[in-house]
Amino acid sequence: MTTGLSPIELAKFIAAKQASEYIESGMKVGLGSGSTSAWFVQCLGEMVRENGLKIKAVPTSEHTAELAEVVGIEVITLDAAKWLDITVDGTDEYDANLNLIKGGGGAHLREKIVATASDRMVVIADATKKVDTLGAFPLPVEVIPFGVGITRNLIEEALIGMDVMGRDVSLRMDGDTPFITDEGNMVLDLHLKHIGNPRQLGFVLNQIPGVVENGLFIDICDVVIVGRGDGKVTVRDITNNTAEVVQYDVQQEDNIFLEVAE
Numbered sequence: 001m002t003t004g005l006s007p008i009e010l011a012k013f014i015a016a017k018q019a020s021e022y023i024e025s026g027m028k029v030g031l032g033s034g035s036t037s038a039w040f041v042q043c044l045g046e047m048v049r050e051n052g053l054k055i056k057a058v059p060t061s062e063h064t065a066e067l068a069e070v071v072g073i074e075v076i077t078l079d080a081a082k083w084l085d086i087t088v089d090g091t092d093e094y095d096a097n098l099n100l101i102k103g104g105g106g107a108h109l110r111e112k113i114v115a116t117a118s119d120r121m122v123v124i125a126d127a128t129k130k131v132d133t134l135g136a137f138p139l140p141v142e143v144i145p146f147g148v149g150i151t152r153n154l155i156e157e158a159l160i161g162m163d164v165m166g167r168d169v170s171l172r173m174d175g176d177t178p179f180i181t182d183e184g185n186m187v188l189d190l191h192l193k194h195i196g197n198p199r200q201l202g203f204v205l206n207q208i209p210g211v212v213e214n215g216l217f218i219d220i221c222d223v224v225i226v227g228r229g230d231g232k233v234t235v236r237d238i239t240n241n242t243a244e245v246v247q248y249d250v251q252q253e254d255n256i257f258l259e260v261a262e
């Protein structure tokens, strides 16, 4: 039963489950990365195995690709897909305009390419991801390893002219060695606290040599689905300017995915 889940996992699960209602047979679907997206992949896998859903999926990370294959989803490359009907992904932060910070898992480069190559991006989240102003979560910036110290200096210089409240930059580590992305790059985390002009910042960062991609998603996300531990899900669609609340009966809802999640 879903009641066996912690409130935060329940929130993620029901957001993912609600997002699965957007998926129809014949669709090409972008699969995000992270723990919330993992619930979505499991929901889709169940629909493929039990309900005959026929989709082709493009994962945004090696980890998601492995999970998708384990649960029975057909995985193809983005080039083979050419274009996607929809991408469903998690987020680290979202604001009232549905602008995002992503990349907490270091997958934002592929995530941004995949979401941009989709008719629609649906973000699934728990309520802790909502912010008034982006920037409390450190902004991930993927950089090539060559000259990473120089790239870091250039980023620090660029931040002096930006509307931000902090300017610390740290190299993301994986134990004693730098964290390496699926594309073989490194990640600098920018501790900005408050990003006054995310569009401008994203543009400036991407002009710096050595920067591959920043984690700001501006005007990419169309729908945010937010789950809560009490079973309530809010669906906000910025293209239609609609907001809908769905109540899940968490006592009745079978958690058919718990085994796979463990």
Ligand code: 5RP
Pocket (backbone or CB within 6 Å): 032, 033, 034, 035, 036, 037, 089, 090, 091, 092, 101, 102, 103, 104, 105, 106, 107, 108, 111
């Ligand atoms: C990975 C991401 C994830 O979507 C983001 O970190 C959210 O993860 P989670 O669902 O585990 O909170 O951007 O690069």
